[in-house]
Amino acid sequence: MRLSIYRYDPDKDAKPYMREYDVPLEPTDQMLLDALVRVKTLDDSIAFRRSCREGVCGSDAMNINGKNGLACITKIADLKEPVVLRPLPGLPVIRDLIVDMTQFFKQYHSIKPYLINETPPPEGERLQTPEEREELNGLYECILCACCSTSCPSFWWNPDKFVGPAGLLQAYRFIADSRDQATSERLDDLEDPYRLFRCHSIMNCVDVCPKGLNPTRAIGKIKEIMLKRTV
Amino acid sequence: MVAKRIVVGAHYGLRDWMMQRVTGAIVAVYTVFLLAVLVMQPTLDFITWRSVFTHTWMRVPTFVCLLAIYFHAWVGVRDVLMDYVKHTTLRLCLMVIVVVALVAYTVWTVQILWSL
Amino acid sequence: MAFAVRKFDAVIVGAGGSGMRAALQLAEADLKVAVLSKVFPTRSHTVAAQGGVAASLGNNGEDNWHWHMFDTVKGSDYLGDQDAIEFMCRKANEVVYELEHYGMPFDRTPEGRIYQRPFGGQTRNYGEGPVARSCAAADRTGHAMLHALYQRNVRARAHFFVEWMALDLIRNAEGDVVGVTAMEMETGEVVIFHAKAVLFATGGAGRIFSASTNAFINTGDGLGITARAGIPLEDMEFWQFHPTGVAGAGVLITEGVRGEGGYLLNKNGERFMERYAPTVKDLASRDVVSRAMATEIKEGRGAGKDGEYILLKLDHLGADVINKRLPGIREIALKFANVDCAKDPIPVVPTVHYQMGGIPTNYHGQVVVPKDGNMETIVPGLYAVGECACVSVHGANRLGTNSLLDLLVFGKSAGEQVIRDLNADPGLKDLPPDAGEFTRARLARLDDQTNGESVSQVGADMRRTLQLHCGVFRFPDLLVEGVAKIKEIAARAVHTEIKDKSKVFNTARIEALELENLIEVARSTMVCAEARKESRGAHDRSDFPDRDDKNWMRHSLWYKEGDRLEYRPVKLKPLTVAPFEPKARVY
């Protein structure tokens, strides 16, 4: 299998370059991550993150043939060769396929990603109907892989100010939770030309989410709720 | 290194976003209206075109529509400036230029419409 | 060159479910805590847990902690310590409710309560029939739990050191633990974390086998580090084989599938578990089901071209139930087995999943070792929780969904114990003069090595050895051979060479260091397995097919130094209730 991989080690390279690899695969190598692990046995200097190898941890997001995705659930058979691998766009590269996610997580943290409910908790669970719980489907499953935010032009231009699709999806996850009491504060915080309204519904985020989530829809819902409380 | 503080919370995003939708709708409605008016005219030459705009029922909607376009343009251009012009003073200057231009257009629009 | 020193009240190594539960306890007590993790916290392997977390809430039918305790003791094949098991089962409801209050999106019953499903080995009224005890968020319970815990920690302002890898323990002359060395992966810089308490929560080490449901990062670092520091590892021969790993890929299919009504078939379409466990059938405990499957395959009734796997049928549940309760499973089956499980059965094989053994602790999370005749002398300053610890609540076989519970209960109790200990003795003990020297030497060796073997080669040999010599069924000759082989591989592992010498995010160096930890785990596993002359729980020997309560109701303790073994009796006395006496185990 032929791969062309973005290489850059600030310790020794003056600037990034693309390097071609030809790897013989074993029959068990089904996913792109298997191929990368195979490449690493030939050249141990190639750096990428990985952990769960089943698409639940969000470690191995990268730009695969021009589109962001997770290497561990991208089938080799579905890829056009040579497969061109680059780090996620829009974030600073630390080394090879590893990007600095600080900005991404900062935006996630900025939306107060935790349940806020100041009433004393009951002895048992806080009740929630199955219908209310259903509202969280399509939101809580986010694995914070950053495929979406790093494919969003608005995030490229304003990574410091625009929350980005991943953060906004989580903002809505808490707004939508019947147990959360801070909806007004959450809306206040997003009522800003940069934080929320940089989104121009370009939908790149929906297109790449490996978990099939829909940040654009969540963003639309936030706007809708904001509108409702204004008029 | 101390991380740069980002100050947010300008509290006007929703208003502008709503304005984009409302002005968009106005332009769409006006377009339909204008087409209907033109279709109802017996002939379509410069004379009829001109005379249509002498009626108040035509002038007011036209004015409202152009106004909507200016507001729409303001938000759109400002968004672009926010994305690409990172220097605050420069951005403010450009924004002022855009505002001045749009106000000038408005005055000009009144002049043209009511001088026909 | 001396390493930089940073001072903390406590250092937690690991930000999975257990580490973060402990961190929360300490952060909310306003202690100065550093939480180290090799990966961003929500990428820890707890995220992969699917089926649920056990607690006898009784939301779907009557239940109580006595039944839960009985099932856990029986499931452990009577090797679990009954004091710790009682402690865990009694605390279960409390910690699960807390988790719900943190925002965990549990599925709900029509009454709005936490949804519970049946799981293997969990029974009503001391074994009468299945009970719904696993609190679930679809088939993404671990994901939902890990994120909820992380979120709560963000709120409590816990201090995370993300992508820092702990390397070695620092003990003073008295043997007290006073800190750890750790490397920032992004820069390669090593720092000494000087602390009053060090808590390990580094998770499992399933990566010692070739086929495993575990993540790449599950390399048993906490175990390797403690073993190198002269502390024994407990019950390392007990490895759980999960009955349903996707054939070939190893990715897990939750037992929740069978909890929701799925079942196993051999190539003749026979529901063979009816023969092996007439009462609870497919919901027998994991060691029993895995052995049944391995037997079917061995006797030529496996499905597939070479009769190499078993079929897991769930299409009869209907697409609606599958989409609602098992959406992740449908995704995994499509991706990794190329089948739509709403139409066709999934090919599965028993796959290594969970390590019952680990760093020996009591139920307060304190690490305990034999010393001067006392089998449970506390090592001051050292704590361990989660999969890397052996409390031992899981004994010779863990019940499904008891692990997530273990993380919560013991994460919390260890956190509380650290607070108590810090209040009693607030002083920071001095670092020994040679602190960090061991780490420096190890790193220097790796950097200077020439003509060494590649990490991937040695790693592959280790995994193959364990897979072949220490599987579902174990044979005396293979065990003896395996011990010799693994010792030889361990000798090679300290001469590995990496080509990449960069300081920046050097994953080759990280993998080499991980291998040194894996090797300790692999070695302890082989040695303990060879030594235990009986069959109990997950440890099944052809030459000693029966459980031997007279000689083997005891925990193995393996020391790295000379591969020495010691044994500690099982604690049969619970805290308040009458003991459960060992009985033959039928399901």
Ligand SMILES: Cc1cc2nc3c(=O)[nH]c(=O)nc-3n(C[C@H](O)[C@H](O)[C@H](O)COP(=O)(O)OP(=O)(O)OC[C@H]3O[C@@H](n4cnc5c(N)ncnc54)[C@H](O)[C@@H]3O)c2cc1C
């Ligand atoms: C696929 C799968 C499904 C499962 N499903 C269930 C289930 O449904 N119910 C159930 O009860 N159990 C289940 N289990 C078992 C359970 O998930 C695990 O036992 C449990 O999550 C382990 O949690 P932990 O906190 O001990 O460790 P982990 O979650 O593995 O976390 C380990 C942490 O330690 C860190 N770490 C490791 N080494 C170092 C180092 N050297 N330096 C710094 N940090 C380090 C890692 O970065 C990570 O943060 C499942 C296991 C698997 C593999």
Ligand code: SF4
């Ligand atoms: S829809 Fe919004 S968030 Fe998504 S890519 Fe487009 S601009 Fe970004």
Ligand code: SF4
């Ligand atoms: S929304 Fe999807 S793409 Fe974005 S971070 Fe979450 S899982 Fe990744």
Ligand code: FES
């Ligand atoms: S390795 Fe976890 S998502 Fe790919």
